[in-house]
Amino acid sequence: MAVEGAMKCVKYLMFIFNFLFWVSGIALIVIGILVQTKLNGTLHITSVTASGAPIVIIIVGVVINFVAFFGCCGAWKENYCMVTTFAVLLILIFIVEIAAAIAGYIFKDQIREVFEKSFNDTMANYNKTGNAVNIDELQKQFRCCGSTSYRDWLTILNNTVPDSCCKNETQNCGKTPTPNKVYEEGCVNVINTWLKNNIVIVAGVALGIALFQLLGIIFACVLMKGIRSGYEVM
Template sequence: MVEGGMKCIRVLLFAFNVLFTLIGIGLIAGGAYVQINLKGYSEIIGGQFSAAAVFLIILGVFIFMIAAFGCCGAYKENYCCIMTFAGILVIIFICEMAAGIAGFIYKDKVDGQISDLMKESIKDGKALEDWDKVQKEFHCCGVNNATDWNTNGTSQNKWPTSCCSDGGVGPTCVPYSVGCYTELKEFVKDKIVVIGGIGVGFAVIQIIGILFACCLGRAVKKEYEVV
């Protein structure tokens, strides 16, 4: 009876490790998606917003690697390996929850930071390529409006071509009437929510794996005590 129950738990732990591998792939894919989407705006908004995405990728690679460790422990019914695997899952669970919660909390702090970073990047004139991409993609000009470009030393009413809604240049340019701040802010917030959702969602799933590992470890320990 005990042997049958332990075999069942072992099979379930194996099945979870397959799921665990998929979680690792999911974390890598989700982190890469956010990282790729934010990459074109790094000179404008800085790299701190993509740091959580990089963290998810690293965590995903780590999870992918230790799934094999969990399978090995379950196959050999090694108490030490199984409990070490459970301990690692707990640590990863905490990391994922921390990343997810931080993402949701940080989302509400984006507004002021994005605005300051955008204004600074216009003033120093070092992110023109990124600004061209933002203005073309979101059909906007400047942070709040076209006059923001006058702060970087350009002539009055002379804006980048990407600002021009009619394709004009210089004095003949008719700039987009809306600034890029609102659009870019919402874009970044959406990506942060993705990070938060992935972190919390996968962390909850991992609770199942922790329970399976602990149950199998307990069953193995009881068997050794009987012997």
């Protein structure tokens, strides 16, 4: 009876785990859509790696929902095959995440290069439809101007800068740019610093998700053993 009680507890813990896992999948899909919208709405992204990152996030979210379905159904119906499928898929996701983390560390220096190229391309096409609004929003948000400094705009806009570069934005304030009137620091440095400051948070969340997944794998393996041994867990 003690063993049956333990298996019943594992069953419900796994069911709760999969519900939370499903919620995290929905969250990833939403984040991926928001990031994709932000990238396409802010910069002219030419790198497949950069533009594909949010798509990967969305795909992972969809896969997580698919895996959570197997976990919930397998736990509820005590189906050995479904629980095994859940465990295998969760292990594969865990391995992919580890590989992605390693790849992210290896290619972290290329992120700045990709962003700088994308920002410069957007600046060069500033007067084209949509680009002005997009880059203006970014400069306002991060309180920066140009790629490396506000002087980057002078050759593009005939010795003027966008009004979004002004510390106190008013109409045509960018026509007479001076260091005391506009943001001097370039957006590439500002956003690169912002990314570095927030990477610790991202790493912490990623570690938490990985540990959460390991817990799910353990629950699945224990439940698989219980089902295969023929114990009733209801």
